[in-house]
Amino acid sequence: GLAERLQGTLNKIRGKGKVSEADVKEMMREVRFALLEADVNFKVVKEFITSVKERAVGQEVLKSLTPGQQVIKVVNEELTALMGGEQSKIAVANKPPTIVMMAGLQGAGKTTTTAKLANHLRKKHNRKPLMVAADIYRPAAIKQLETLGKQLDIPVFSMGDQVSPVEITKNALAKAKEEHHDYVLIDTAGRLHVDEDLMKELDDIKALADPDEILLVVDAMTGQDAVNVAESFNERLGITGIVLTKLDGDTRGGAALSVKAVTGTPIKFAGMGEKVDALEPFYPDRMASRILGMGDVLTLIEKAQTNVDEAKAKELERKMRTNELTFDDFLEQLEQVKSMGPLDELLGMLPGAGKMKGMKNIQVDDKQLVHVEAIVKSMTKAEKQDPAIINSSRRRRIAKGSGTSVQEVNRLIKQFSEMKKMMKQMTGMQKGKGKKKGGF
Numbered sequence: 001g002l003a004e005r006l007q008g009t010l011n012k013i014r015g016k017g018k019v020s021e022a023d024v025k026e027m028m029r030e031v032r033f034a035l036l037e038a039d040v041n042f043k044v045v046k047e048f049i050t051s052v053k054e055r056a057v058g059q060e061v062l063k064s065l066t067p068g069q070q071v072i073k074v075v076n077e078e079l080t081a082l083m084g085g086e087q088s089k090i091a092v093a094n095k096p097p098t099i100v101m102m103a104g105l106q107g108a109g110k111t112t113t114t115a116k117l118a119n120h121l122r123k124k125h126n127r128k129p130l131m132v133a134a135d136i137y138r139p140a141a142i143k144q145l146e147t148l149g150k151q152l153d154i155p156v157f158s159m160g161d162q163v164s165p166v167e168i169t170k171n172a173l174a175k176a177k178e179e180h181h182d183y184v185l186i187d188t189a190g191r192l193h194v195d196e197d198l199m200k201e202l203d204d205i206k207a208l209a210d211p212d213e214i215l216l217v218v219d220a221m222t223g224q225d226a227v228n229v230a231e232s233f234n235e236r237l238g239i240t241g242i243v244l245t246k247l248d249g250d251t252r253g254g255a256a257l258s259v260k261a262v263t264g265t266p267i268k269f270a271g272m273g274e275k276v277d278a279l280e281p282f283y284p285d286r287m288a289s290r291i292l293g294m295g296d297v298l299t300l301i302e303k304a305q306t307n308v309d310e311a312k313a314k315e316l317e318r319k320m321r322t323n324e325l326t327f328d329d330f331l332e333q334l335e336q337v338k339s340m341g342p343l344d345e346l347l348g349m350l351p352g353a354g355k356m357k358g359m360k361n362i363q364v365d366d367k368q369l370v371h372v373e374a375i376v377k378s379m380t381k382a383e384k385q386d387p388a389i390i391n392s393s394r395r396r397r398i399a400k401g402s403g404t405s406v407q408e409v410n411r412l413i414k415q416f417s418e419m420k421k422m423m424k425q426m427t428g429m430q431k432g433k434g435k436k437k438g439g440f
């Protein structure tokens with residue numbers, strides 16, 4: 001996936017303080033290869049890379065403390081935007097029934113999706129759909145829809161294959177009004193390729209039915225072809241939404257990335273299998289994560305984080321040396337320690353710690369950490385910056401606010417001030433400046 005492709009580049013960035021323009025360029029080269037390999041339309045790829053670069057090379061990233069994370073975030077956000085950003089819902093007519101016309105090439109999944117959608121509308125939206133069998137050309141098409149209707153117990157309107165699709169649609173609409181259906185789903189015919197006969201027929205049905213929604217059903221497995229098909233249908237017919245089928249297969253996501261960008265029409269649903277309940281609303285952010293392989297990416301982000309900690313450590317050392325350490329720094333340190341896991345586990349990882357005498361007697365209490373954190377968080381900004389101002393009434397307030405005792409607050413403040421003193425001495429010693437006190 002894309003994540004693995006980025007790994008090498010991210011590893012290189014890891015040791016650096018910040019990401020250079022060259023780093024972003026290299027990452028974007030990987031992204032470009034991955035997208036082209038996933039069969040994304042090359043124009044879409046080009047625009048995508050440009051917009052990511054623009055954002056990623058700007059200050060937003062370079063001045064950021066977490067460059068690797070930022071780049072991935074930008075890629076993820078732009079992928080999401082490319083696929084439409086928000087989840088796009090199916091139309092609802094002001095005056096029922098809502099008329100939905102399905103369109104697409106043969107084998108794309110129109111008939112299956114018609115049944116899935118009817119099932120979805122009934123189950124999730126409590127609707128009363130009517131399905132219309134308007135594919136009179138494919139021998140078993142009517143039977144296929146009727147079988148699905150029976151299976152779901154959802155009515156199917158059909159007039160056999162000797163009546164024109166327009167005529168069938170006209171009668172179906174009358175029937176829908178009569179029986180108070182609130183959705184009419186018209187399953188139409190497809191062809192192996194886009195041709196004028198097909199478009200003419202669909203146009204006629206459209207003219208008669210005036211659909212609220214024209215859903216183009218496209219097979220995600222067909223990659224680049226799906227995009228061309230979508231473009232032709234949109235130009236000739238004008239579509240309002242896309243259903244991407246067969247996303248359960250081994251598709252590389254290329255179609256999902258391109259169709260919205262090329263047609264400007266949102267993907268509304270995703271077909272995730274052959275069964276009638278295998279239809280899901282399409283969520284661009286989830287698809288982006290899937291394409292990125294977010295699980296891996298999160299690990300990468302953690303790795304990229306390492307350089308942040310290095311920069312922070314330097315700053316901390318400076319503060320220790322100059323005696324500027326505040327409770328804010330302290331809290332940050334605490335959070336870092338906490339993020340590493342339970343304390344005794346951490347100690348266990350120290351080389352040779354297991355062999356140390358008396359090691360077993362050291363009681364490591366994570367609860368204590370929680371108290372310490374609560375105390376610091378109950379301090380005001382001024383108190384954290386300058387603990388010297390924390391008088392007894394402030395101590396009482398902090399104890400109350402943190403759910404601890406004044407003794408605990410006193411102890412922490414005392415420990416903190418001793419720690420500061422000690423750190424100043426230690427860093428001084430390291431620099432070879434003040435060896436006056438020694439003893440360590």
Ligand code: GDP
Pocket residue numbers: 104105106107108109110111112113190217245246247248249270271272273274278
């Ligand atoms: P139509 O010609 O456009 O009406 O396509 P059909 O609805 O007859 O579907 C063609 C084939 O694709 C059938 O075998 C379906 O079971 C299958 N199919 C449709 N949608 C999906 C899907 O989301 N996932 C998978 N795996 N198969 C699907």
Ligand code: MG
Pocket residue numbers: 110111112135138141188
């Ligand atoms: Mg069909």
